[in-house]
Amino acid sequence: MDREKITLTGVPETLLATLHARACDSRSSHSLLHDRTALDTVRRIDYDFRRTGMNSVNAAGVALRARCLDDWTAAFLARHPRATVLHLACGLDTRAHRLARFPETRWIDVDLPEVVALRNRLLPVPDGDYRVLATSVTADGWLEELPADRPVVAVFEGLSMYLRPADGERLIRRITSHFPGGQLLFDCFNGLGVRMQRLIPVLRRTGATVYWGIDDPRALERLHPGLTCLDVIRGCDLPEVRHVPPLARFEARLTGLVPGVRDVFRMVRFEFPGGGG
Numbered sequence: 651m652d653r654e655k656i657t658l659t660g661v662p663e664t665l666l667a668t669l670h671a672r673a674c675d676s677r678s679s680h681s682l683l684h685d686r687t688a689l690d691t692v693r694r695i696d697y698d699f700r701r702t703g704m705n706s707v708n709a710a711g712v713a714l715r716a717r718c719l720d721d722w723t724a725a726f727l728a729r730h731p732r733a734t735v736l737h738l739a740c741g742l743d744t745r746a747h748r749l750a751r752f753p754e755t756r757w758i759d760v761d762l763p764e765v766v767a768l769r770n771r772l773l774p775v776p777d778g779d780y781r782v783l784a785t786s787v788t789a790d791g792w793l794e795e796l797p798a799d800r801p802v803v804a805v806f807e808g809l810s811m812y813l814r815p816a817d818g819e820r821l822i823r824r825i826t827s828h829f830p831g832g833q834l835l836f837d838c839f840n841g842l843g844v845r846m847q848r849l850i851p852v853l854r855r856t857g858a859t860v861y862w863g864i865d866d867p868r869a870l871e872r873l874h875p876g877l878t879c880l881d882v883i884r885g886c887d888l889p890e891v892r893h894v895p896p897l898a899r900f901e902a903r904l905t906g907l908v909p910g911v912r913d914v915f916r917m918v919r920f921e922f923p924g925g926g927g
């Protein structure tokens with residue numbers, strides 16, 4: 651089998667870290683995601699995965715956040731099966747494959763053109779109403795051209811921190827003003843996480859930079875009338891943490907003891923009105 655040689659650098663290269671983490675999780679007896687496609691995909695890639703700095707502890711952290719977003723997405727779709735799922739910065743993530751979707755759900759994956767090209771070569775196309783868009787999320791126009799006939803659940807994992815704060819806030823404004831209600835589900839760093847970024851191996855090795863630290867997620871409510879923060883959950887407090895390997899559980903417990911550090915990485919869920927709530 652010819653393996654796919656990876657030429658991505660900078661922020662796009664970081665998708666190898668999260669892919670590798672999901673593959674590690676799927677091999678573990680503690681698996682939270684059971685993502686066989688991630689494992690198969692890693693095997694088809696020619697890349698030195700040691701560059702990602704992933705080990706069983708931080709792979710469990712990635713699996714935890716993915717599981718949280720999977721669960722929130724599934725809960726939204728259970729209430730709104732006809733919704734549009736706007737999965738931004740999809741990378742080589744297989745959320746559309748992992749989640750049992752309704753036939754009437756519309757799924758749109760979005761990432762940069764070089765990532766979408768790689769995705770199209772490596773991943774099977776999921777069933778149902780599915781498409782993938784090759785664009786920067788900060789580019790003008792693409793979002794406004796999407797049909798706005800249904801509530802949206804906009805899911806973005808491993809994206810917000812790489813955006814400039816003004817671009818992140820503009821993205822939230824564009825989603826909330828375009829769609830007739832829905833939810834925003836994403837992970838974020840706080841300001842301390844941005845200041846400490848050079849301690850994170852994948853950022854050091856890929857040269858990627860994070861810019862947007864959100865100290866008070868509830869302050870984003872000002873971006874759209876009725877935008878409401880439903881949940882802010884620290885990475886170390888995610889409910890599935892009880893299922894991760896003992897060392898990862900221990901690290902989460904330690905992190906939880908240190909003010910500031912325990913908020914470095916959080917999951918947030920927002921709702922905005924318009925019939926999609």
Ligand SMILES: C[S@@+](CC[C@H](N)C(=O)[O-])C[C@H]1O[C@@H](n2cnc3c(N)ncnc32)[C@H](O)[C@@H]1O
Pocket residue numbers: 661662664665668669738739740741742743760761762765785786787788806807808809812
């Ligand atoms: C850490 S990876 C996460 C990928 C995927 N969500 C996952 O969990 O495996 C970061 C992703 O953000 C994407 N990304 C960064 N900036 C972007 C932008 N402006 N527009 C679209 N995608 C972007 C990168 O190409 C990459 O796929």
